[in-house]
Amino acid sequence: MTSPTASQAGEAIIRRSGSDGVAASPSRPATQEVNWNLRYDIHLGATWSRFMDGLRQRKLLANSCASCSRVFVPPQAYCESCFEPTAEWLELPAEGTLEVYTVAWHGFTGGPTPPYAIGGIRLDGASTLLMHHVVGVDFDSESDPKDALPFGTRVRAVWAEERVGHVLDISHFEPAS
Amino acid sequence: MPYRAVVSGVGLTEATSPRKQTLSSIELCQLAVRRALEHSGDAPDRIDAIVTGNIDGFEGTVLGAKHLTRLLGIGSTAPVVVVNTGGTTGGNLMQVAARMVRSGTHRVVLCLGGPTFFGATDLQSAINTNSPMIIEQPLGMGAYHMGAFAACAYQDRFGLTPEDLAAVVVADHAKAARNPYAHLRNTISADEVLSARPLSAPLTQAMVCPVSTSAVAMVVADADTVRSERASGSVGRATRPALIKAMGMSADPYLGGGKGDFARMENLENLARRVYARADIRNPAEDFDTVELFAPYAHMQPMQLEALGFASPGGGVELIRSGATDPEGRLPVNMSGGPKCTNAGVAGELAPYAYAALQVMGDAPAEIQVAGADRTLAHGTGGTFFQFENLAVFESLTRSN
Amino acid sequence: MESTSEPHLSVRPILPVHVVGIAATEFVTEHDAMLDELVFDVVYRALREAGLRKQDLGLSVSASMDVLDGRSISSGLTNAASGGYLSDAFRVEGDAGVAIVSAAEAIASGDVEVAVAVGVHNPETTGDAMRRGRFLEQVSNLAFDPHFDRPVGLTANTAYGLHAARVLAVSRMRAEGFAALAASEISRSAGLDRSVRRRGATAQDVLDSVPVAWPLHELMLPAHSAGAVAVVLASPARAGRCVGRDAKLTGLGHSTGGYTWTGEWLADPGAATRRATRAALATSGASARDVALAEVSAPTPHLHQPLVDALGIDANVTVNPSGGMRSNFPGLANGGLRLLEVVERIGELPSGSIALSHSLDTITGGVAEDATVIAVEAA
Numbered sequence: 014m015t016s017p018t019a020s021q022a023g024e025a026i027i028r029r030s031g032s033d034g035v036a037a038s039p040s041r042p043a044t045q046e047v048n049w050n051l052r053y054d055i056h057l058g059a060t061w062s063r064f065m066d067g068l069r070q071r072k073l074l075a076n077s078c079a080s081c082s083r084v085f086v087p088p089q090a091y092c093e094s095c096f097e098p099t100a101e102w103l104e105l106p107a108e109g110t111l112e113v114y115t116v117a118w119h120g121f122t123g124g125p126t127p128p129y130a131i132g133g134i135r136l137d138g139a140s141t142l143l144m145h146h147v148v149g150v151d152f153d154s155e156s157d158p159k160d161a162l163p164f165g166t167r168v169r170a171v172w173a174e175e176r177v178g179h180v181l182d183i184s185h186f187e188p189a190s
Numbered sequence: 191m192p193y194r195a196v197v198s199g200v201g202l203t204e205a206t207s208p209r210k211q212t213l214s215s216i217e218l219c220q221l222a223v224r225r226a227l228e229h230s231g232d233a234p235d236r237i238d239a240i241v242t243g244n245i246d247g248f249e250g251t252v253l254g255a256k257h258l259t260r261l262l263g264i265g266s267t268a269p270v271v272v273v274n275t276g277g278t279t280g281g282n283l284m285q286v287a288a289r290m291v292r293s294g295t296h297r298v299v300l301c302l303g304g305p306t307f308f309g310a311t312d313l314q315s316a317i318n319t320n321s322p323m324i325i326e327q328p329l330g331m332g333a334y335h336m337g338a339f340a341a342c343a344y345q346d347r348f349g350l351t352p353e354d355l356a357a358v359v360v361a362d363h364a365k366a367a368r369n370p371y372a373h374l375r376n377t378i379s380a381d382e383v384l385s386a387r388p389l390s391a392p393l394t395q396a397m398v399c400p401v402s403t404s405a406v407a408m409v410v411a412d413a414d415t416v417r418s419e420r421a422s423g424s425v426g427r428a429t430r431p432a433l434i435k436a437m438g439m440s441a442d443p444y445l446g447g448g449k450g451d452f453a454r455m456e457n458l459e460n461l462a463r464r465v466y467a468r469a470d471i472r473n474p475a476e477d478f479d480t481v482e483l484f485a486p487y488a489h490m491q492p493m494q495l496e497a498l499g500f501a502s503p504g505g506g507v508e509l510i511r512s513g514a515t516d517p518e519g520r521l522p523v524n525m526s527g528g529p530k531c532t533n534a535g536v537a538g539e540l541a542p543y544a545y546a547a548l549q550v551m552g553d554a555p556a557e558i559q560v561a562g563a564d565r566t567l568a569h570g571t572g573g574t575f576f577q578f579e580n581l582a583v584f585e586s587l588t589r590s591n
Numbered sequence: 592m593e594s595t596s597e598p599h600l601s602v603r604p605i606l607p608v609h610v611v612g613i614a615a616t617e618f619v620t621e622h623d624a625m626l627d628e629l630v631f632d633v634v635y636r637a638l639r640e641a642g643l644r645k646q647d648l649g650l651s652v653s654a655s656m657d658v659l660d661g662r663s664i665s666s667g668l669t670n671a672a673s674g675g676y677l678s679d680a681f682r683v684e685g686d687a688g689v690a691i692v693s694a695a696e697a698i699a700s701g702d703v704e705v706a707v708a709v710g711v712h713n714p715e716t717t718g719d720a721m722r723r724g725r726f727l728e729q730v731s732n733l734a735f736d737p738h739f740d741r742p743v744g745l746t747a748n749t750a751y752g753l754h755a756a757r758v759l760a761v762s763r764m765r766a767e768g769f770a771a772l773a774a775s776e777i778s779r780s781a782g783l784d785r786s787v788r789r790r791g792a793t794a795q796d797v798l799d800s801v802p803v804a805w806p807l808h809e810l811m812l813p814a815h816s817a818g819a820v821a822v823v824l825a826s827p828a829r830a831g832r833c834v835g836r837d838a839k840l841t842g843l844g845h846s847t848g849g850y851t852w853t854g855e856w857l858a859d860p861g862a863a864t865r866r867a868t869r870a871a872l873a874t875s876g877a878s879a880r881d882v883a884l885a886e887v888s889a890p891t892p893h894l895h896q897p898l899v900d901a902l903g904i905d906a907n908v909t910v911n912p913s914g915g916m917r918s919n920f921p922g923l924a925n926g927g928l929r930l931l932e933v934v935e936r937i938g939e940l941p942s943g944s945i946a947l948s949h950s951l952d953t954i955t956g957g958v959a960e961d962a963t964v965i966a967v968e969a970a
Binding site for chain 2: 689699
């Protein structure tokens with residue numbers, strides 16, 4: 014019951030890889046393409062369904078915990094700290110403070126085309142940050158992006174023309190002034 | 191009757207890039223397991239159970255452990271617990287194993303971390319699949335984009351400069367260069383770090399971890415069993431086991447937006463207080479001989495040092511620049527070179543635990559062993575926006591008694 | 592490299608762990624809810640039942656699978672709902688039975704006083720049972736080795752079909768006998784609240800149901816449902832100060848089967864369950880003679896007797912009053928449901944007897960299956 018050494022295991026694979034099934038010459042370790050192709054229908058549940066419905070109507074809906082004063086946007090079905098179901102719904106203004114952002118110089122397969130800026134926005138009255146695209150950044154990589162768009166800038170939501178109940182129903186946030 | 195758990199063996203493989211790697215995932219895992227058993231002196235049939243991790247979305251397999259753990263050369267009947275908490279999976283393995291031993295349901299448990307990122311053709315795309323679906327995922331966030339949020343906020347709060355970030359990277363590379371198991375073993379200059387291609391502001395390519403391939407295995411065993419076997423000579427090697435003195439995990443909310451302050455690691459700070467109290471750590475800077483942190487991005491190490499009580503808020507970089515965290519400093523940090531120089535997914539997350547235990551055992555590679563280390567700290571973090579944190583304190587049995 | 596002999600057993604007696612609260616969602620074909628809403632619902636109610644709060648929890652262990660949940664690191668979503676905000680929590684990628692064992696081990700370790708284990712299962716696809724079934728089979732295929740078994744189309748159902756075909760070939764049992772066993776389980780539980788097969792069935796109905804993987808028909812297979820189950824556990828002393836349920840978990844056993852090439856899953860499909868039973872009884876100090884009730888998770892009627900034998904129980908033991916998997920199988924929440932079925936009947940048992948709660952994951956059929964066996968006693 015001893016384990017094969019790594020090199021033995023490698024040789025075993027090579028021996029079986031010849032065209033006649035009993036290879037004579039060693040070959041390079043190979044790779045094989047393996048992938049997933051799964052389609053999902055994600056159940057949004059009552060809370061996020063209501064939020065998405067609000068976006069369609071250009072409304073930013075939040076909810077709050079009955080036991081503490083936290084206001085959640087995106088809304089949550091429960092308050093993780095009090096561990097109580099959330100209760101009240103309220104509409105927040107589509108304006109807030111850009112607390113932080115980063116510039117993605119490099120993207121990824123299937124993602125947005127870089128460069129793009131993603132920010133954490135604290136809507137007025139919210140306890141949580143809403144993550145979204147922000148514009149107004151100078152994409153010249155030589156300069157400090159914060160020169161053009163400092164942290165703390167007041168920003169407001171710009172709605173997409175076509176809205177379908179998706180987080181990108183907000184096209185992006187832009188400086189409010 | 192609860193029991194005590196120790197780390198009695200560690201097995202590491204040399205790390206390299208997926209492109210240069212000639213071993214398969216299975217072969218890397220076999221090698222790490224064999225080395226861990228050689229180190230602990232245990233026969234393969236001593237293993238009562240395996241705790242491993244699969245992050246399915248990153249691996250292209252679903253529960254790859256179902257076949258992989260049956261090929262480790264330790265038989266095909268050991269129970270397998272598959273943990274998946276994303277980037278903290280590796281850091282949680284030993285905590286799960288420790289409870290299995292401490293409860294009495296098992297005596298010897300193998301923790302195994304494999305090369306999770308081996309084969310993903312676009313890792314950032316894979317990592318985007320853990321970004322909160324529906325709400326945050328459509329915005330286009332990969333791992334370093336999430337990491338960059340904290341970097342930006344910390345920079346803004348404390349005036350961190352690109353040169354500061356470069357200093358962290360230079361120090362990590364200097365340490366990795368000494369570690370035979372590290373992936374990036376080149377030394378690097380501050381200029382080279384600063385002129386590397388920008389990724390997600392303010393991070394450059396040189397400030398983020400590489401995609402590595404390696405495997406890490408660890409044997410967690412009942413303290414009394416290990417001690418009596420050592421005493422009776424029934425186990426060949428006389429390693430000095432590392433007692434798992436204290437451990438814990440803590441989690442932030444799901445949405446990145448729920449973290450609140452990106453410039454401070456409050457979740458880790460909370461956890462540190464809890465774990466330190468369990469281990470009776472009152473002055474962390476004095477009480478630890480060395481520390482292994484999971485800091486894949488340059489800004490994380492100074493922030494973690496602050497959250498863990500080694501530096502005041504904003505003082506992490508100064509601590510690193512002062513030389514205190516260097517190999518000859520008063521608190522050597524990431525003697526392994528850390529995940530900034532070697533990150534193979536679950537293997538990379540288990541690595542801080544493996545190295546911190548090795549330091550107490552006195553069996554770290556000679557080039558990185560801290561002389562006389564008998565109390566060390568291991569740290570892990572991961573998940574969306576580094577939502578999860580975990581810590582463990584290791585001690586020699588002599589010190590503990 | 593394969594070993595067919597029984598492995599050594601190095602378990603020791605463990606401290607008992609009490610069940611103080613259990614809550615389950617409704618079991619339906621598909622829940623119109625976010626995963627974390629289901630998790631929060633059951634954890635919240637299970638804590639309330641015991642008179643506890645989130646702040647009492649020392650550990651939360653959840654069970655689910657990324658690939659069913661439609662997101663990598665789905666525990667990122669469900670963690671806070673399991674009570675894990677700013678506290679100890681992790682997720683096992685597998686059946687809730689494993690999560691319950693892990694949570695119980697943390698209490699038996701003396702590390703925590705109260706822990707919750709929660710399994711959630713609501714595969715993120717929508718449509719009728721047929722469409723959802725196809726999705727589960729697709730995921731199952733992905734869980735087989737990608738280079739050898741995946742390309743040839745192995746799935747849970749085909750793996751169970753392979754076993755059933757072998758049974759018919761090597762035993763004298765006939766298809767009608769297995770159909771009758773399935774029909775009796777379905778009919779027995781048709782009137783029960785948690786059954787998702789609400790109409791009784793005859794052996795002929797079973798044989799007339801949709802053929803799935805020869806020789807298996809739809810009514811021989813588990814009654815798939817979606818739902819969540821949370822189990823709140825406490826140390827004996829802490830349980831003394833709780834309200835709600837009180838049963839004791841005295842034995843914990845977990846084992847994983849061999850992969851396709853060992854053939855164990857075909858020739859000796861009870862092997863993993865037998866090893867888990869051995870560990871559960873050894874930790875509890877009880878013997879198979881003490882067992883009066885068992886919830887047995889047999890994915891097909893062809894697996895029923897091998898699994899009953901693996902549990903070491905005789906004809907006097909009450910088996911599956913719930914109807915077992917053919918009455919309701921909430922996927923990865925199964926371990927929680929089986930324990931619920933046992934705990935609800937624990938008061939009816941003769942004094943001094945124990946019950947066994949047995950669960951399996953069915954992700955890759957009988958191949959490399961995770962079997963858990965938990966010994967339960969009245970407190």
